[in-house]
Amino acid sequence: MELKQLIQLCKRKDFKAQELLYRRYSDILFHLSLKYCKNREEAQDNLQDSFIEILNNINKYKNKGSFKGWIKRNRINL
Template structure:
């Protein structure tokens, strides 16, 4: 990439950052137009996050609205340190967690049970990302939360235990059960896909 293009890209990036800072400051003053602009700017990305943590589209939509209400209520506390989008994502995830946190979590299982095979052969008929998301959404809420926090957001079991208010052992057992259920669902989905392919030629 030539030097002029690098300079242009740098200027555009700085301009976008400045525009976002100005937008945030206006939102801190409860400016409705700025709030709408911020909502339009981030709604799709945050909705994708809601879909990951909620069990269906309707709950994801509710969680998105709850999250933006919380974002606008708390935006004065954002001090500019760290990613603004990351700050909003944490609020969105926390709203989803609060939605299911009161549900009972399964008690820890034995180490012997944790040795059950939960691996999936990736060389078999693949499933789409959309199918995988749908299967994760079908998990019981307590399993889905732990699975997403551990596998998709890279939290440790210690961190998950603090976030959800459960023991490390309970976090491990919920993750293990989530993987067992997903393995069964993936196998069933692949079987159905293969049968449909044979029928349709």
């Protein structure tokens, strides 16, 4: 599925699209979380919190710039 379409479905609260988005970006964010957390368990918790924030704020993403960069910035600011 194309990223723009996936984001639009996530904005409509489509559960399957949200799951696909999680699967597509969870490894990237987990490795980023490891840099900021004390251990893997804390990084996993942080990953879950990050995705909750991302999905709650996905309407703020306006298709300008990289989506990957946007979610990474969201994680860093968490």
